[in-house]
């Protein structure tokens with residue numbers, strides 16, 4: 001099933017993707033980033049992330 005993958009090695013937990021997401025699907029708690037079922041795969045967070053920590057995956 002398509003979803004957004006987070007690379008914890010790259011993510012700097014800047015919180016930018018949380019703000020960019022129009023569906024309020026991303027939560028940031030200290031150094032844990034989670035993406036919920038509210039995600040509509042709009043791609044905005046992937047485009048925004050300055051360090052390329054997010055990508056579309058299908059498994």
Ligand code: SF4
Pocket residue numbers: 010011012013014015016017018033048049050051052053054
């Ligand atoms: S925008 Fe990128 S670096 Fe910032 S919290 Fe999101 S995934 Fe991490």
Ligand code: SF4
Pocket residue numbers: 004020021022023024025026035038039040041042043044045046
């Ligand atoms: S792909 Fe779009 S809806 Fe899904 S988490 Fe990223 S910004 Fe939010």
